[in-house]
Amino acid sequence: MPNAIRFHQTGGPEVLQWEDVDVPAPAAGEVRLRHHAVGLNYIDTYHRSGLYPVPLPSGIGVEGAGVVEAVGEGVSDFAPGDRVAYGGGPLGAYSEVRNIPAHRVVKLPDAISFEQGAAMMLQGLTAQYLLRRTYRVQPGDTVLIHAAAGGVGLIACQWAKALGATVIGTVGSDEKARLAQAHGCDHPIVYTRENFAERVREITGGAGLPVVYDSIGKDTFMDSLGCLRPLGMMVLFGAASGPVPPFDLSLLNTMGSLYITRPGIAAYTAKREDLVAMADELFEVVGSGKVRIEVNQRYQLKDAMLAHRDLEARRTTGSTILLP
Known part of the structure; x- marks a missing residue:
C-alpha cells in the first residue's frame, strides 16, 4: 500500500x-x-x-x-x-x-527532469502570472521582488531580468544577497539591517516603482506601498509574516492613486487553455536557459x-x- x-x-x-x-x-x-x-x-x-x-x-x-x-x-x-x-x-x-x-x-x-518539474511548476507558474499577466513587466521597468532568494523569488528575478527590467530584491542575509544577485537581482537589500523603502527611493532617485511583488504580507505591506510611484501597483501574493491587517482604502488615493491586487494561481489557471499556455511559456524560458x-x-x-x-x-x- x-x-x-x-x-x-x-x-x-x-x-x-x-x-x-x-x-x-x-x-x-x-x-x-x-x-x-x-x-x-x-x-x-x-x-x-x-x-x-x-x-x-x-x-x-x-x-x-x-x-x-x-x-x-x-x-x-x-x-x-x-x-x-x-x-x-x-x-x-x-x-x-x-x-x-x-x-x-x-x-x-x-x-x-522530474526534480526540476517538481521544483518549478507552482513557483514558475506563479512567476509567469505575476510578471506576464498581473503586471506585465516591460523593458526599462524597475521592480521590487520581496524574498528574492526564495523559490518564486529566484525564478522571478531571472525572468524579470530577461525581460529587460532592473530588479531590486529583499533578502535576510548576505549569503542570500549573493544568491539573489547571481540570479538576476541587481540591487539586493538585506532587510535585517537596511530599510528597504529608503533604499528603493535611493535607487530610483525618488521616483518610486511601477510594481512591488510582495509575498511577505504584514511586515512589509505599508513600506511596500511607500515604494510605489503614482499609479503604481501593489501585488500582494503571500503572507509569510502573517495576513495584512485591515487598513483605510483612502490611503491608496493619498499615496498616489495606487492599485492593489491579491492574485492567486487558481484563478489564473482555472481554464485548461490558460494553464497550458502558461506552462508552455515557463518551459520555453527554462529551456532557453534564461531561467535556471x-x-x-x-x-x-x-x-x-x-x-x-x-x-x-x-x-x-x-x-x-x-x-x-
Whole structure:
C-alpha cells in the first residue's frame, strides 16, 4: 500500500503524519500518477496551520512530477508512461501515488527532469502570472521582488531580468544577497539591517516603482506601498509574516492613486487553455536557459515535518523538493 503525508488537525509541523493510503483506480477524467518528486511551497504551511482552512483530515501539497500509471474514462490527452507535472493543486502531492484530474496536469518536456518539474511548476507558474499577466513587466521597468532568494523569488528575478527590467530584491542575509544577485537581482537589500523603502527611493532617485511583488504580507505591506510611484501597483501574493491587517482604502488615493491586487494561481489557471499556455511559456524560458531551475534542498517525503520546520525558519533558499 502506498504512503502519503496527511494531517488530522491544524498546527505546527508536528501534525504531519506518514500514513498508508488506499489509491483506487482513477475515476472518469482522472489520471493515476506515481510521483518521482514533490515540490515544497510556503502555501503548504498555510494549509497545515489553518491559515488557509481545508476540510480535515487532509492530504497536503500542490505540486509534483512523475509518470502516469493509469487513466480514467474519457481521458485522451494522456497515456500510461507519460511524464507529467502539475502545480496548484488539488491537495495531495505529498504522496507516493495519487489520482488527480487530468485537466490539472501538463506533459513534462524530456529536457526537464522530474526534480526540476517538481521544483518549478507552482513557483514558475506563479512567476509567469505575476510578471506576464498581473503586471506585465516591460523593458526599462524597475521592480521590487520581496524574498528574492526564495523559490518564486529566484525564478522571478531571472525572468524579470530577461525581460529587460532592473530588479531590486529583499533578502535576510548576505549569503542570500549573493544568491539573489547571481540570479538576476541587481540591487539586493538585506532587510535585517537596511530599510528597504529608503533604499528603493535611493535607487530610483525618488521616483518610486511601477510594481512591488510582495509575498511577505504584514511586515512589509505599508513600506511596500511607500515604494510605489503614482499609479503604481501593489501585488500582494503571500503572507509569510502573517495576513495584512485591515487598513483605510483612502490611503491608496493619498499615496498616489495606487492599485492593489491579491492574485492567486487558481484563478489564473482555472481554464485548461490558460494553464497550458502558461506552462508552455515557463518551459520555453527554462529551456532557453534564461531561467535556471536549481534544487537547493532535498528531503525524503517521510521527513516533510523537518522540511516544514526548515522552511518556516528561513533555513532554505530557492527550490526544495521531497523525494518519495
